[in-house]
Amino acid sequence: MAELATTPLTGKALLQKVKELPNVPRRETAKACGYYSKIKNNQVRVNLAEFYDALLAAKGVALESTKDGRGREASYRVSVHQNGQIVIGANYTQQLGLKPGDEFEIKLGYKHIRLVKIGDSQDGSETDTNEA
Structure with missing residues (x-):
């Protein structure tokens, strides 16, 4: 041994x-x-x-995770809850630099939801729009 x-x-x-x-x-x-x-x-x-x-x-193989140390990884997917609500987690709001009180206009598309931050340009060339 x-x-x-x-x-x-x-x-x-x-x-x-x-x-x-x-x-x-x-x-x-x-x-x-x-x-x-x-x-x-x-x-x-x-x-x-x-x-x-x-x-x-x-051997030089990095296995770093994107987890924040508290449990879950961001999956970039959401589902509709039984009460009909969609919840966007803190991981996403942190990545986008959003702060409490930020407001968005909800624009419905054929197969997407677009959140447009109120106060950003509304001409379709905004850079801070996100699709869910």
Whole structure:
């Protein structure tokens, strides 16, 4: 069995350690690279997800998410609720730089809804219009 690292390896050190252990099972490789924690009764729990993330980062593959850290990702889709309302989430209003109190005129098209910010030019060349 390979010697366990006390702190998780990253970068070139991680890649080198993985190359040194070509025939070792992946759980043992993760443990040897420091991706484990001790739980009840001094048992070892292997953190494979952290190991794979570190391995991908060491190889230069970025897996950054667009999530805001609070749960959901912006899907750029909405659905009509049972009460007939459509709710546009905070992710979208933040991306557009909207502030509380901003007002819009609703323009209905054949298959779209256009929100025109009140006070913007109304000649069809506005830049702050959005379709839902």
